[in-house]
Amino acid sequence: MRIYDIIKRKRDGLNLSPDEIDYFVKEYTHGSIPDYQISSLLMAIFLKEMNDEETLFLTKAMVESGETVDLSSIKGLKVDKHSTGGVGDSVTLILGPMIAACGVPFVKMSGRGLGHTGGTLDKLESIEGFQTDISKEEFINNANEIGISICSQTANITPADKKLYALRDVTATVENISLIASSIMSKKLAINSDGIILDVKVGNGAFMKNLDEAKHLAKTMVNIGNNYGRNTMAIVTNMDQPLGNAIGNNLEVKEAINTLKGNGPDDLFELCIILGSKLLVLAKKVKTEKEGRDLLKEVINSGKAYNKFLELVKYQHGDIREIENPNLFPKAKYIIAVKSNKKGFIKEINAEKIGKCALSLGAGRETLESKLDLSVGIMLNKKIDDEVELGEDLAYIHTNDKQKGELVKNKILEIYKIGEKNKQKQTLVFYEI
Numbered sequence: 276m277r278i279y280d281i282i283k284r285k286r287d288g289l290n291l292s293p294d295e296i297d298y299f300v301k302e303y304t305h306g307s308i309p310d311y312q313i314s315s316l317l318m319a320i321f322l323k324e325m326n327d328e329e330t331l332f333l334t335k336a337m338v339e340s341g342e343t344v345d346l347s348s349i350k351g352l353k354v355d356k357h358s359t360g361g362v363g364d365s366v367t368l369i370l371g372p373m374i375a376a377c378g379v380p381f382v383k384m385s386g387r388g389l390g391h392t393g394g395t396l397d398k399l400e401s402i403e404g405f406q407t408d409i410s411k412e413e414f415i416n417n418a419n420e421i422g423i424s425i426c427s428q429t430a431n432i433t434p435a436d437k438k439l440y441a442l443r444d445v446t447a448t449v450e451n452i453s454l455i456a457s458s459i460m461s462k463k464l465a466i467n468s469d470g471i472i473l474d475v476k477v478g479n480g481a482f483m484k485n486l487d488e489a490k491h492l493a494k495t496m497v498n499i500g501n502n503y504g505r506n507t508m509a510i511v512t513n514m515d516q517p518l519g520n521a522i523g524n525n526l527e528v529k530e531a532i533n534t535l536k537g538n539g540p541d542d543l544f545e546l547c548i549i550l551g552s553k554l555l556v557l558a559k560k561v562k563t564e565k566e567g568r569d570l571l572k573e574v575i576n577s578g579k580a581y582n583k584f585l586e587l588v589k590y591q592h593g594d595i596r597e598i599e600n601p602n603l604f605p606k607a608k609y610i611i612a613v614k615s616n617k618k619g620f621i622k623e624i625n626a627e628k629i630g631k632c633a634l635s636l637g638a639g640r641e642t643l644e645s646k647l648d649l650s651v652g653i654m655l656n657k658k659i660d661d662e663v664e665l666g667e668d669l670a671y672i673h674t675n676d677k678q679k680g681e682l683v684k685n686k687i688l689e690i691y692k693i694g695e696k697n698k699q700k701q702t703l704v705f706y707e708i
């Protein structure tokens with residue numbers, strides 16, 4: 276088999292066979308095919324696309340390029356969750372403990388934030404001492420003892436995806452449904468949970484900017500998961516404004532603690548309930564989503580979900596005093612209020628732009644090597660459809676650099692669009708599969 280012929284076939288719009296896909300993934304991972312040939316193949320895939328079967332084989336080849344994690348020694352049906360990335364998305368920190376408190380093991384290997392979107396690992400590591408880099412044994416042991424484990428991806432999982440993703444990033448070949456779906460799903464399938472829920476974000480703060488593309492991605496990923504024998508569901512949710520009110524690492528942890536105590540923002544809590552009720556059905560804990568909702572509300576009201584979060588922090592070596600008393604989290608030196616220069620209703624808060632503001636304060640990473648400032652970020656005081664008076668606070672900037680904070684203040688004033696009340700209320704969930 277020759278890589279030249281594989282490139283030519285895809286260039287000419289032909290389908291690649293499972294053997295051809297297996298060959299280029301394996302040989303590229305081992306370093307026997309150079310970047311320039313795979314760049315060319317990726318561009319051919321980008322332009323001529325892959326069908327469902329090719330996408331499935333690409334995913335399989337990527338899973339098999341590295342180690343897989345066998346979770347069969349964890350008792351019960353285990354569930355996992357993935358979000359395609361958004362702004363203010365602290366769902367995992369809330370959903371995981373809620374699900375575990377319902378008696379269903381929640382196991383997840385998470386990623387770090389890049390660009391304007393945040394990452395669960397960074398948020399968890401803003402808790403003093405919290406370790407995400409735990410061994411496979413500890414990961415499994417914790418899931419068996421307390422029903423929840425969240426760790427960083429081990430270096431040996433899907434090495435093909437690591438190489439291909441880095442190459443896609445510099446060759447303008449990221450935004451292709453087959454390549455995105457196989458990249459995300461290979462990492463999910465490399466650990467063998469029984470049920471997976473996918474939260475595909477759509478909107479200005481998300482990878483997918485339009486609903487049709489987001490639905491296509493959701494369907495493709497569900498198809499891969501189910502074909503692999505994993506019970507997989509997806510929902511497409513709104514990322515036209517940040518989720519919840521907090522954007523920034525320890526600010527989001529504090530918001531997650533409030534939500535676990537029943538005092539979180541409505542959109543964030545509702546999304547956790549929707550995703551959670553589906554996971555409970557996937558894990559056969561309940562028969563209907565309605566039953567799932569009731570159970571999830573019960574573990575919030577009884578404090579069981581909050582206590583589960585405390586256990587998670589304790590088992591992963593974090594300082595639970597910060598959770599019990601969030602005032603102990605490091606605070607930014609300055610909190611700058613952004614005051615409205617208009618009266619009216621909030622019509623728009625572009626999530627990507629807000630995410631970029633938080634990034635410029637140090638809450639996010641420009642490159643994989645960037646160092647984060649875990650205490651900085653933005654707290655929104657007004658969300659879309661809220662009424663605002665002249666001079667009322669729209670948001671608060673938490674910053675260690677006053678000058679940067681002032682710049683961000685001016686940007687936030689531009690990002691908030693204020694005017695007549697929107698005719699339609701914001702939709703949280705656009706599509707379910």
Ligand code: URA
Pocket residue numbers: 440449454455456458459
């Ligand atoms: N996230 C991934 O892991 N892979 C992609 O291709 C896109 C987003």
